[in-house]
Amino acid sequence: MDHASLGWWGVPLAVLAGAIRVSTPFLFVSLGECLTEKSGRINLGLEGTLVMGAMSGYATAYLTGNPWAGVLVAGLAGSLLGTLHAMICALERVNDIAVGIALMLLGTGLAFFLGKPFIQPQAPQLPAIPFGWWSSSAQVRSALDINPLFLVGLALAPLLLWGLRTTRWGMVLRIVGESAEAARAMGYQINRVRLLATAAGGFFAGVGGSFLSLSYPGSWNERLSSGQGITAVALVIFARWDPVLCVWASLLFGGAGALGPALQSVGVTQGYHLFNAAPYVLTLAIMIATSSSRHRLAGAPAELSVTR
Amino acid sequence: MNVMSRIVPQPIIPLGPADGAPAPGLEAVAITKRFGAFTALDAVSLKLRPGTVHALLGENGAGKSTLVKCIMGFYRPDEGAVVVGDREVVIGDPRAAQTHGLGMVYQHFTLVPRMTVLENLVMARASVPAVIDWRAERRRLAAFLDTMPFTVDVDAPVATLAAGDKQKAEIVKQLYLDARVLILDEPTSVLTPDEADEMLGLIRGMALAGRLSVLIITHKFREVMAFADDVTVLRRGRLAGSGAVADHTPDSLARLMIGDSSTAVPVERRGPPGTAARLRIAGLRADDDGGLPALHGVDLTVRMGEIVGVAGVSGNGQVELVQVLAGQRAATAGSVSIGDEPYRATREEMRRHKVHCLPEEPLRNACVPGMSVAENMAFRSFDEPPIARGRWWLDPAAMRRAALDLIARYRVKTTGPDAPIATLSGGNVQRAVLARELSREVDVLIAANPVFGLDFAAVADIHAQIVEARNRGTAVLLVSEDLDELLELSDRLVVMSHGAIVHETTPAAADLTVIGRCMAGH
Numbered sequence: 001m002d003h004a005s006l007g008w009w010g011v012p013l014a015v016l017a018g019a020i021r022v023s024t025p026f027l028f029v030s031l032g033e034c035l036t037e038k039s040g041r042i043n044l045g046l047e048g049t050l051v052m053g054a055m056s057g058y059a060t061a062y063l064t065g066n067p068w069a070g071v072l073v074a075g076l077a078g079s080l081l082g083t084l085h086a087m088i089c090a091l092e093r094v095n096d097i098a099v100g101i102a103l104m105l106l107g108t109g110l111a112f113f114l115g116k117p118f119i120q121p122q123a124p125q126l127p128a129i130p131f132g133w134w135s136s137s138a139q140v141r142s143a144l145d146i147n148p149l150f151l152v153g154l155a156l157a158p159l160l161l162w163g164l165r166t167t168r169w170g171m172v173l174r175i176v177g178e179s180a181e182a183a184r185a186m187g188y189q190i191n192r193v194r195l196l197a198t199a200a201g202g203f204f205a206g207v208g209g210s211f212l213s214l215s216y217p218g219s220w221n222e223r224l225s226s227g228q229g230i231t232a233v234a235l236v237i238f239a240r241w242d243p244v245l246c247v248w249a250s251l252l253f254g255g256a257g258a259l260g261p262a263l264q265s266v267g268v269t270q271g272y273h274l275f276n277a278a279p280y281v282l283t284l285a286i287m288i289a290t291s292s293s294r295h296r297l298a299g300a301p302a303e304l305s306v307t308r
Numbered sequence: 309m310n311v312m313s314r315i316v317p318q319p320i321i322p323l324g325p326a327d328g329a330p331a332p333g334l335e336a337v338a339i340t341k342r343f344g345a346f347t348a349l350d351a352v353s354l355k356l357r358p359g360t361v362h363a364l365l366g367e368n369g370a371g372k373s374t375l376v377k378c379i380m381g382f383y384r385p386d387e388g389a390v391v392v393g394d395r396e397v398v399i400g401d402p403r404a405a406q407t408h409g410l411g412m413v414y415q416h417f418t419l420v421p422r423m424t425v426l427e428n429l430v431m432a433r434a435s436v437p438a439v440i441d442w443r444a445e446r447r448r449l450a451a452f453l454d455t456m457p458f459t460v461d462v463d464a465p466v467a468t469l470a471a472g473d474k475q476k477a478e479i480v481k482q483l484y485l486d487a488r489v490l491i492l493d494e495p496t497s498v499l500t501p502d503e504a505d506e507m508l509g510l511i512r513g514m515a516l517a518g519r520l521s522v523l524i525i526t527h528k529f530r531e532v533m534a535f536a537d538d539v540t541v542l543r544r545g546r547l548a549g550s551g552a553v554a555d556h557t558p559d560s561l562a563r564l565m566i567g568d569s570s571t572a573v574p575v576e577r578r579g580p581p582g583t584a585a586r587l588r589i590a591g592l593r594a595d596d597d598g599g600l601p602a603l604h605g606v607d608l609t610v611r612m613g614e615i616v617g618v619a620g621v622s623g624n625g626q627v628e629l630v631q632v633l634a635g636q637r638a639a640t641a642g643s644v645s646i647g648d649e650p651y652r653a654t655r656e657e658m659r660r661h662k663v664h665c666l667p668e669e670p671l672r673n674a675c676v677p678g679m680s681v682a683e684n685m686a687f688r689s690f691d692e693p694p695i696a697r698g699r700w701w702l703d704p705a706a707m708r709r710a711a712l713d714l715i716a717r718y719r720v721k722t723t724g725p726d727a728p729i730a731t732l733s734g735g736n737v738q739r740a741v742l743a744r745e746l747s748r749e750v751d752v753l754i755a756a757n758p759v760f761g762l763d764f765a766a767v768a769d770i771h772a773q774i775v776e777a778r779n780r781g782t783a784v785l786l787v788s789e790d791l792d793e794l795l796e797l798s799d800r801l802v803v804m805s806h807g808a809i810v811h812e813t814t815p816a817a818a819d820l821t822v823i824g825r826c827m828a829g830h
Contacts, residue, residue, distance in 0.1 A: 166439060166440050166442065167438060167439050167440065168431075168436045168437065168438050168439075168440065169438070171427065171431050171436070171440065172431070174420075174423070175420050175423070175431060178420045178421070178422055178423065179418075179420045179421065181418060182418045182419060182420045182428075185402065185414065185418040186418075186431065186432050187401065187402055187403035187406075302421070302422065
């Protein structure tokens with residue numbers, strides 16, 4: 001089979017491939033944000049964390065020659081930003097949303113500043129696992145070149161769900177997010193739990209960022225993120241604070257993001273930019289469809305400031 | 309530690325004094341607690357004998373909560389000691405209190421609403437395994453509940469339990485945590501009279517069996533007389549009196565609580581209510597914050613010069629009813645009319661029909677905490693002369709003058725009209741809102757729990773204002789969780805349960821058993 005023989009069948013295939021590829025950063029950021037929000041605090045700074053993760057991961061991979069070291073450093077940079085967010089929010093009369101926006105600007109700004117020297121050089125990329133070895137079609141093969149980080153994210157979601165339900169850590173996290181008063185009466189330290197939850201959430205978001213620069217699109221520049229960090233926050237609401245639903249939501253958004261390029265590849269160029277806007281239109285449409293002015297969102301942690 | 313192993317009992321305590329060690333006593337010795345220059349507690353002592361029920365009485369601000377918080381380790385007392393059994397103990401935080409066998413049930417429930425009873429109880433334990441085997445925990449809790457004189461559905465999310473069952477779950481939690489000395493903070497404030505009697509009876513039974521020593525914070529004399537062995541009365545941070553309940557009468561306790569200062573004599577309702585219906589609510593329906601129906605067709609009429617009391621356990625639609633009437637919530641069906649005209653609670657209609665509102669928690673629901681007393685008092689009048697010149701130019705001097713007049717007339721204690729209203733005490737915020745709402749001509753007054761958390765003097769004052777408004781011909785809808793308040797003030801009394809009016813009576817003909825049963829939804 002040659003390249004053209006797939007014809008229109010190339011579109012769903014490309015959307016599927018895109019869903020897997022584009023969804024990975026969404027998946028990590030939304031899982032991290034889900035964890036943070038379960039503790040009753042919202043971190044809007046994950047966009048900055050994502051970009052910072054992309055930069056630090058790329059720089060580390062370039063300097064050490066090991067992309068996995070880059071992933072680790074990206075995660076650590078993310079948890080550092082998360083820790084900063086949590087420490088500022090622990091002060092009296094500090095609004096977590098305002099802090100998040102400030103950290104979003106800080107993270108991106110810092111990444112641009114520190115990342116200038118790394119725009120030109122090519123860092124080693126994360127290896128992909130060729131799940132498409134059985135096929136003779138180049139398109140199928142490239143679509144099924146799956147990055148191990150995606151699989152890690154897939155495994156992480158049910159693990160988080162299990163952890164939130166059956167481990168002491170998960171239960172304490174949820175109690176803090178559901179009722180600070182009850183948590184205090186039980187003797188749990190609310191700020192410490194939220195600090196750990198925000199740091200862990202930052203770690204995941206940083207790892208998500210490293211995927212951007214070390215796998216797809218696979219380079220470091222200042223236009224690398226197109227708002228995935230912020231979209232992922234909306235994703236968590238859409239997924240009703242359920243880690244497993246976060247996977248499906250991420251795949252949906254990834255697929256929507258791949259629609260424009262997929263159509264272009266089969267020759268549909270009209271409305272290219274319109275199709276590229278699909279994820280954003282989808283965000284808006286879903287938020288409108290699932291929200292109501294009358295009542296609170298089901299499943300929202302009761303201590304979350306935006307839903308109170 | 310030797311001391312602790314002696315005090316901490318076995319995990320499962322069989323009922324009856326013969327099995328296991330009897331519950332220890334508790335003693336607070338000359339406890340003093342200061343907050344800056346203010347002395348909240350001045351050398352207060354209290355002795356809870358083993359296996360008894362001890363009532364702690366006092367007005368709001370008398371220091372009851374401070375004393376209990378010192379015992380439970382929330383505050384560290386400046387002077388004095390806490391003795392459990394016969395050992396002096398130092399309690400640094402609530403967790404430490406738990407290890408000494410002290411447990412407290414708070415006025416506001418502290419269970420996590422969206423988690424099940426089982427999850428709540430397991431997570432409250434001092435040590436929880438890293439990975440929880442829910443099936444084993446469930447078996448263990450069920451076995452423990454078999455030793456209890458009452459049952460609780462352990463798999464129900466706490467939010468779905470009735471108030472009485474929530475209270476029981478809180479008590480079960482403390483017993484599950486091996487509490488042998490139980491402190492209850494106003495335990496019956498959210499219960500129907502029947503539920504309260506049942507709960508206190510069970511508690512007393514366990515105390516008599518030697519299983520528990522109980523300290524109850526309360527302001528209800530009836531409960532003290534019926535269920536307590538001993539009583540301690542606090543007044544303004546000092547010990548006003550203590551002793552066996554048998555040696556006291558409700559009158560002598562009241563004198564100890566308030567002291568010799570006389571309070572305002574209650575204003576009498578004068579004359580029969582009018583005959584013309586003023587506020588008419590028909591088939592009113594509304595949803596709660598969760599989008600679920602909260603009002604299921606409320607029908608209610610209030611005549612001129614009449615106080616209609618709405619009784620009910622909180623959470624049965626009273627909040628939503630008041631919000632619809634105050635314009636804070638949209639009705640989904642039904643109608644409200646004033647006189648003969650439909651009423652949709654717009655600002656213009658409120659002004660035209662002279663509808664005024666005293667919502668509960670006025671600082672939250674009727675004030676802007678950061679704005680000044682004068683500004684808060686002008687919320688009804690800032691857009692009309694004399695405060696607004698030419699309808700849009702604000703005259704701050706006129707606003708201040710109006711506020712000074714109201715502050716004097718309604719005896720609002722404030723450092724001045726420019727102080728942020730959040731700096732006032734609860735009673736004075738209530739008075740300031742009352743001044744704003746009642747100083748103008750009022751045809752319809754909607755009041756919700758208007759004296760919640762206020763001291764005797766403020767309560768008498770605000771009740772007098774409401775009755776005076778009624779005597780002037782105002783139609784008053786009074787929603788309250790305090791049945792005594794309603795019986796005292798109302799011309800007519802209705803009971804609200806599950807979002808509907810289920811019973812109507814007059815205070816004179818009221819049968820408490822019937823009312824209690826209606827409140828409980830039977």
